[in-house]
Amino acid sequence: MLKEVIATRFIAPLREGGSLPGLVEADDLGTYVLKFTGAGQGRKTLVAEVVCGELARRLGLRVPRLVTVELDPVLGLGEPEQEVQRLLKSSGGTNLGMDFLSGALGFDPLAFEVSPEEAGRIVWFDALVNNVDRSWRNPNLLRWRGELWLIDHGATMIWHHNWPGAEASAARPYDAFDHALKTCAPDVASAAAELAPQVTGELLAEVTAEIPDAWLAGEPGFDTPDALRSAYARPLLARAATVHQHIHGLEGDQ
Ligand SMILES: Nc1ncnc2c1ncn2[C@@H]1O[C@H](COP(=O)(O)OP(=O)(O)O)[C@@H](O)[C@H]1O
Numbered sequence: 407m408l409k410e411v412i413a414t415r416f417i418a419p420l421r422e423g424g425s426l427p428g429l430v431e432a433d434d435l436g437t438y439v440l441k442f443t444g445a446g447q448g449r450k451t452l453v454a455e456v457v458c459g460e461l462a463r464r465l466g467l468r469v470p471r472l473v474t475v476e477l478d479p480v481l482g483l484g485e486p487e488q489e490v491q492r493l494l495k496s497s498g499g500t501n502l503g504m505d506f507l508s509g510a511l512g513f514d515p516l517a518f519e520v521s522p523e524e525a526g527r528i529v530w531f532d533a534l535v536n537n538v539d540r541s542w543r544n545p546n547l548l549r550w551r552g553e554l555w556l557i558d559h560g561a562t563m564i565w566h567h568n569w570p571g572a573e574a575s576a577a578r579p580y581d582a583f584d585h586a587l588k589t590c591a592p593d594v595a596s597a598a599a600e601l602a603p604q605v606t607g608e609l610l611a612e613v614t615a616e617i618p619d620a621w622l623a624g625e626p627g628f629d630t631p632d633a634l635r636s637a638y639a640r641p642l643l644a645r646a647a648t649v650h651q652h653i654h655g656l657e658g659d660q
């Protein structure tokens with residue numbers, strides 16, 4: 407289970423991306439990037455963060471630690487900005503937190519060399535979860551203590567927005583044309599050989615068990631949170647073996 411903390415102070419909104427996460431301090435004295443359950447895309451974004459973040463971590467990629475953050479909407483009362491106040495007020499209960507990597511820099515492919523092996527693992531992983539948010543415009547990669555860290559997996563697994571069409575949607579190819587690591591000569595074939603066999607039903611069960619019930623309950627068509635957990639696992643299991651053959655847009659692509 408993800409560690410549970412309680413937010414004690416709202417520090418500031420983080421304005422770089424699209425979704426306006428917040429920086430909070432918690433009762434364990436940690437500082438976390440908070441993704442609000444009351445934000446535009448709501449709890450599905452948080453589910454995607456947990457599934458992809460915890461899967462990536464188990465495949466050996468670097469992802470800051472994830473926690474759940476209990477939020478009392480009263481923390482929003484003193485916020486001068488209306489948008490922030492609204493988010494805090496609508497996000498009472500369980501939110502997602504991520505260890506704040508203090509001093510991290512945004513990734514710049516010209517300033518930081520990434521090996522073809524590491525780039526291959528990241529591109530392969532992004533193809534598996536169909537991450538559309540790792541472009542050179544918006545890499546969602548941080549450089550921290552000399553290494554590359556993956557953040558922001560909210561825009562992945564598009565199939566979870568339409569479960570009846572999930573199987574067909576999950577069979578689609580991955581377009582890597584704009585991928586942030588395209589120029590690093592990603593060795594996707596080696597990554598696939600190394601990582602695909604690790605994506606087993608057992609591993610995915612372990613990963614989806616980390617999703618808090620509160621973000622799964624009440625999904626139309628699913629009687630229990632565990633039924634929905636299995637629905638998250640299925641397309642990933644189906645994609646893992648062959649997704650590397652369906653990545654388009656890399657150099658040398660036919
Ligand atoms: N764990 C983290 N440590 C340090 N900075 C972070 C972390 N997570 C996010 N950020 C910063 O906040 C920005 C927005 O966060 P992100 O998760 O990308 O949300 P979104 O793009 O949906 O707004 C990032 O581009 C990055 O600059």
Ligand SMILES: [Mg+2]
Binds near residue numbers: 423424546558
């Ligand atoms: Mg982002």
